[in-house]
Amino acid sequence: xQVLTLSPGSMRxxxxxxxxxxxxxxxxxVRQMVKFTLSDxxxxxxxxxDGKDALTKLTGPVNLVITxxxxxxxxxxxxxxxxxxxxxxxxxxxxxxTTESQESRKQEGRQAGATGWIVKPFTTQQLLAVxxxxxG
Amino acid sequence: xxxxxxxxxxxxxxxxxxxxxxxxxxxxxxGDAEIVARAFRALHTIKGSGAxxxxxxxxxxxxxxxxxxxxxxxxxxxxTTDLINLSLGAADQIKxxxxxxxxxEAADTSRSEAILTELRFLRGAPDAERPPSPARTxxxxxxxxxxxxxxxxxxxxxxxALLNGTNPLRLLGELREMGELRVQVDTAALPPLTEKDPExxxxxxxxxxxxxxxxxxxxxxxxxxxxxxxxxxQPVEPASPAAQAPVPAASEVRRPAAxxxxxxxxxxxxxxxxxxxxxxxxxxxxxxxxxxxGRRDDPEVRAVSEEVDRLTSSLRENSMSxxxxxLRATFERFRRLVHDLGQELHKQVELTVEGAETxxxxxxxxxxxxxxxxxxxNSMDHGIETxxxxxxxxxSPTATVHLSAQHxxxxxxxxxxxxxxxxxxxxxxxxxxxxxxxxxxxQLSEAEIVSLILAPGFSTARAVTDVSGRGVGMDVVRRNxxxxxxxxxxxxxxxxxxxxxxxxxxxxxxxxxxxxxVGEAYFVLPxxxxxxxxxxxxxxxxAAHGNHLANVRGQLVPYIRLREYFxxxxxxxxxxxxxxxxxxxxRYGFAVDQVLGDHQTVIKNLGRVYxxxxxxxxxxxxxxxxxALILDPNRLVxxxxxxxxxxxxxxxxxSQDANDGAKNGTQRLQGEKREVVL
Numbered sequence: 001x002q003v004l005t006l007s008p009g010s011m012r013x014x015x016x017x018x019x020x021x022x023x024x025x026x027x028x029x030v031r032q033m034v035k036f037t038l039s040d041x042x043x044x045x046x047x048x049x050d051g052k053d054a055l056t057k058l059t060g061p062v063n064l065v066i067t068x069x070x071x072x073x074x075x076x077x078x079x080x081x082x083x084x085x086x087x088x089x090x091x092x093x094x095x096x097x098t099t100e101s102q103e104s105r106k107q108e109g110r111q112a113g114a115t116g117w118i119v120k121p122f123t124t125q126q127l128l129a130v131x132x133x134x135x136g
Numbered sequence: 137x138x139x140x141x142x143x144x145x146x147x148x149x150x151x152x153x154x155x156x157x158x159x160x161x162x163x164x165x166x167g168d169a170e171i172v173a174r175a176f177r178a179l180h181t182i183k184g185s186g187a188x189x190x191x192x193x194x195x196x197x198x199x200x201x202x203x204x205x206x207x208x209x210x211x212x213x214x215x216t217t218d219l220i221n222l223s224l225g226a227a228d229q230i231k232x233x234x235x236x237x238x239x240x241e242a243a244d245t246s247r248s249e250a251i252l253t254e255l256r257f258l259r260g261a262p263d264a265e266r267p268p269s270p271a272r273t274x275x276x277x278x279x280x281x282x283x284x285x286x287x288x289x290x291x292x293x294x295x296x297a298l299l300n301g302t303n304p305l306r307l308l309g310e311l312r313e314m315g316e317l318r319v320q321v322d323t324a325a326l327p328p329l330t331e332k333d334p335e336x337x338x339x340x341x342x343x344x345x346x347x348x349x350x351x352x353x354x355x356x357x358x359x360x361x362x363x364x365x366x367x368x369x370q371p372v373e374p375a376s377p378a379a380q381a382p383v384p385a386a387s388e389v390r391r392p393a394a395x396x397x398x399x400x401x402x403x404x405x406x407x408x409x410x411x412x413x414x415x416x417x418x419x420x421x422x423x424x425x426x427x428x429x430g431r432r433d434d435p436e437v438r439a440v441s442e443e444v445d446r447l448t449s450s451l452r453e454n455s456m457s458x459x460x461x462x463l464r465a466t467f468e469r470f471r472r473l474v475h476d477l478g479q480e481l482h483k484q485v486e487l488t489v490e491g492a493e494t495x496x497x498x499x500x501x502x503x504x505x506x507x508x509x510x511x512x513x514n515s516m517d518h519g520i521e522t523x524x525x526x527x528x529x530x531x532s533p534t535a536t537v538h539l540s541a542q543h544x545x546x547x548x549x550x551x552x553x554x555x556x557x558x559x560x561x562x563x564x565x566x567x568x569x570x571x572x573x574x575x576x577x578x579q580l581s582e583a584e585i586v587s588l589i590l591a592p593g594f595s596t597a598r599a600v601t602d603v604s605g606r607g608v609g610m611d612v613v614r615r616n617x618x619x620x621x622x623x624x625x626x627x628x629x630x631x632x633x634x635x636x637x638x639x640x641x642x643x644x645x646x647x648x649x650x651x652x653x654v655g656e657a658y659f660v661l662p663x664x665x666x667x668x669x670x671x672x673x674x675x676x677x678x679a680a681h682g683n684h685l686a687n688v689r690g691q692l693v694p695y696i697r698l699r700e701y702f703x704x705x706x707x708x709x710x711x712x713x714x715x716x717x718x719x720x721x722x723r724y725g726f727a728v729d730q731v732l733g734d735h736q737t738v739i740k741n742l743g744r745v746y747x748x749x750x751x752x753x754x755x756x757x758x759x760x761x762x763x764a765l766i767l768d769p770n771r772l773v774x775x776x777x778x779x780x781x782x783x784x785x786x787x788x789x790x791s792q793d794a795n796d797g798a799k800n801g802t803q804r805l806q807g808e809k810r811e812v813v814l
Contacts (some may be wrong), residue, residue: 028145029180030188036140046211070180072173084299090335091300099184116303116360121187121195133357134301 018044019135024054024067024079025097030120034066037124038131057113058089064135065105066118069105077112084113093134097122141237144189146402151178152227153468159220159227160471164486175223176205182230187345193243194233200252201226204259219258221479224472226251231395263661284315284348285371291358292322292366300366301333302361308341310357315347340366347589379517403699406499408459415448415455416646416738420757423736428758452646452736460642461501463541463550464492469505470512474537477516484523484533485516490540496548500620500640504550509617511636512537512551514610517636519556529631531555547622550644551636559628586628621739621753622729623770649737649756649766649788652715654698654726655706660737660756661726665717665769669731672712686725695725696776718767724773739766751775 021043023034035045046062048054051074054067065083069076076096083089093115098105106117118130179202186195201223207213229251232243293304311317322340326332345354354369355362406440422444425765467489474487496504515537520526523533536552559580568574568588573634591612614624622640641647649660670688672695685692695714698704715726739754746752753768797800 026177027147029140029147029185030181032143033140033188054666068184070177072177091298091301093303096183099180099187110363113300120184132301132358133306136304136309 003128007014011058018042019063020044020046020052020061021044021064021066021131021135022057024048024051024069024071024076026050030068031041032051032096033124034127037127041128041131045057045129050074050083051076052080055082055086058083058086062092063091065099067094068097068133070110077108080109080112080114095134096129141189141217143402144191145234145237146187147205148182148194150228150236151182152231153465154178155182155227156472159223160475162215162771163217163220163475169209172205172208172215176202179205182662191233191237193236193245193248194230197226197229197233197248197252197701200255204255207259213259213561216258216294218561222258224249224254224475230796284346287345287351287352287354288368288370288372289345290340290368291343291344292325292368293337293361294364295336295338297365298337304337304341305340307357307361308343311343311345311354314349314357315345317346318344320342321538344372351813361461373643379677383511405686408455408498411455412459412646418647419448419452419736419738420759422440423757423758423759424691424761428624447555449736456497456646459498460495461498462493462495463501463708466501466505466508467492467539467541470508473509473512473761474516477513481516483516483520483535485520485535485537488536488538491542494543494548496541496640497642500642503616503620504638504640507613507638508539508552510613510639512539515552515554515556515634519554521557525557529557544639547639550638550640551635552638554634555633558630558633559586559589561628583627586626589626590624595700618750647737647739647766649735650715651732651735651758651764652698652726653730653732654702654728655704657702657704657756658732658762659698659728660764660766661717661769662734662766663734667716667718667723668713670716670725671749672714672727686716686727688716691724695727697727699727699729700771701776719770719773721770721773721777724769726767726769726772729732737766 021034023031023045024047025031025034026049027030031047031049035047046057046060048057050071052066053073054065055074055124058065060136064122065079067076067079071079071130074082080094080096080120083092083094094113096106096109097116097120098109099120109117115134116130118126155178156174158171158178161164161695162168162171162175169761183202186192204213204219204223208215209643212220225256229243229248233248235241236243291304291307293302294356297304308317308319317645322342322710323338325340326338328645329641332338336647347354351369351371355367358365358367361367396706422441423439425444429438432438470486471487474485477483520535520537521531526533526535536555538551540551540553548734564582565585565588568585568591569576573588573591591611610626617624617638620640624728625637625639626634628634629636648663650663650666652661660674668688670686672686679687684695684697686695687693693714693716697712700710709729712727713731714727715731716723716725737756737759741754742749742752742755751768752765753771753773754766756764756766758764
């Protein structure tokens with residue numbers, strides 16, 4: 001049991017409490033893999049099946065969004081735009097998962113406000129490295 | 137990783153079903169972009185997730201198809217029948233590859249090649265692009281084995297970097313992990329406080345990094361931002377150390393969160409079956425407990441028993457609902473069947489689906505596939521005419537097979553309707569006479585004649601097919617449906633088609649029943665069909681002049697006395713009770729000695745010997761160990777009507793219940809039924 005002291009100079013609150021990552025993918029197997037990997041690393045992972053679903057789940061605190069680009073209802077680009085347009089979600093890092101290594105799609109995502117990307121297929125190590133880079 | 141692979145295999149199979157249905161819809165709606173997008177997404181996910189979990193062959197194969205659908209999406213290619221057929225073939229091929237991954241025989245790679253070659257041809261362009269190279273590394277390779285050098289790094293993020301979720305401090309932190317880092321902040325661009333936008337980044341950093349990693353590894357840290365930031369990375373010769381600057385502390389403290397959200401989990405069907413079996417046992421034990429509690433006049437025991445009863449009921453309902461699945465997947469599968477058969481038979485047939493969201497027990501659904509395939513095949517093979525014949529008959533050249541599902545009490549009605557030529561009633565009649573099912577002189581309505589095609593023995597004769605245009609294996613379908621405790625009806629309108637209705641119980645395992653007693657025998661009637669219970673005294677019987685009619689608030693309701701039907705010999709009580717039940721034939725009553733109350737009924741099969749006993753749909757074990765037969769009110773009424781008709785006109789149908797009687801082994805069910813006068 002970790003003792004939580006909030007005196008100056010001690011560990012910051014956000015470092016003690018687990019960070020929340022929202023994984024958005026219409027593929028259940030990818031969501032499962034992301035969830036397993038990140039939960040193992042101590043993050044709290046919540047899932048959404050598409051962009052529309054994700055927007056409803058962004059009402060709570062979320063530290064990072066990992067989203068697929070091709071999804072029904074609302075795709076990844078639309079989700080990124082939606083998040084960036086929402087003042088409550090200001091500055092949340094967004095990672096796009098893409099199988100399209102074509103520059104155009106990535107560019108579109110970046111213009112919409114994505115923070116980073118991971119090209120599928122990726123390994124759990126790569127996923128963790130990117131998450132660590134963005135939210136520690 | 138094993139778990140993820142299995143999840144992928146399950147998911148890919150679902151995606152293939154989705155792909156198939158999209159392809160078939162595409163065939164009918166060639167301009168619909170949303171359908172193309174659905175097919176694309178399915179392939180895209182198969183490709184992407186396939187590569188994630190090491191199915192490189194599947195991923196590579198799906199990639200080519202995906203490219204074709206991407207072209208469709210962008211309007212660079214148009215939907216053709218060839219393309220759809222090829223894609224369907226490709227979907228089958230992916231299915232084989234998935235099977236191969238679960239240890240079944242390996243998929244034929246030459247078939248894959250053939251599909252891809254044809255696909256290239258259809259796309260009309262040499263397939264220049266390559267499938268994505270597996271696992272492109274985008275994170276730091278951290279090649280720290282190299283010689284330690286010093287690097288000068290200048291980094292100025294784009295002003296809107298913070299808004300886009302980049303935290304420059306993380307990047308600096310990552311550099312620090314690579315070696316000895318000294319940082320100096322450059323505040324030159326910082327505007328006066330009054331003009332400063334706190335959400336924009338105005339800082340730049342000059343850093344000196346001593347590390348064994350190379351320039352590429354350092355650049356990799358900045359990979360997400362390098363396109364819109366100012367970044368230079370240069371090796372330095374013996375360093376002139378820059379002044380150390382404290383890192384500005386910009387922190388965001390977020391509220392704690394621990395809301396985990398699981399939408400669903402996959403459980404093997406076997407486990408669910410086990411659960412339902414256990415619940416079934418529990419219900420039986422509960423009935424025993426109830427019986428014991430009832431005998432002992434102990435309020436405490438009774439209270440516990442009632443509590444357990446309540447819990448068991450909700451446990452039962454819960455575990456049953458877990459097994460309920462929508463019919464959609466089953467229905468969608470038939471699109472493929474209709475498409476393929478249509479091609480084979482050179483008929484234009486469209487499948488329309490209604491009520492696919494209707495839920496049914498998984499075990500029922502699993503066993504429903506074969507009968508439905510049979511019915512659809514029959515419709516398409518015999519019922520539906522060729523396009524030319526349809527036009528000649530003044531119909532649209534495209535025929536329709538309509539599949540629908542709807543709830544009806546404790547049953548689900550599934551209909552297969554076609555708009556073909558209908559049954560040739562005269563031919564059916566002639567055949568039935570020939571087979572000795574009816575006498576030449578019998579007066580039968582058209583509906584009765586049509587229902588003869590369900591009679592055992594009738595349809596097995598192959599020659600009939602050519603005459604009647606239908607009939608192969610209808611009794612097989614009937615047996616399948618009856619094994620599910622369901623029933624089957626056929627209606628035909630000459631020239632306008634045939635409708636076959638399957639009536640199926642929602643669940644196979646446990647039902648709510650009403651326990652009744654006749655003499656020393658116990659029976660269960662399904663509660664869902666029961667309407668009310670009235671008393672029947674000797675005076676009532678007198679008032680009806682010996683006819684089996686009960687007066688239910690001014691309305692006459694015919695009843696069947698179970699005592700007579702099952703030949704119970706014990707003395708009849710002074711007062712009987714009549715359960716009024718809603719049946720297919722309208723309201724009927726069942727006269728019993730006593731109605732004991734509702735009963736959670738775990739259905740046990742009666743076994744092979746009683747397979748042809750239609751009026752009894754199963755048995756259940758009561759709390760005291762006695763066996764009670766579960767009655768099928770519809771069948772009971774039908775059987776009673778038939779035997780009544782038989783006594784009236786001796787030119788009779790060789791009826792179902794005579795069949796029953798012949799095969800029955802129990803004392804109660806033995807022998808010929810006594811006529812029930814209505």
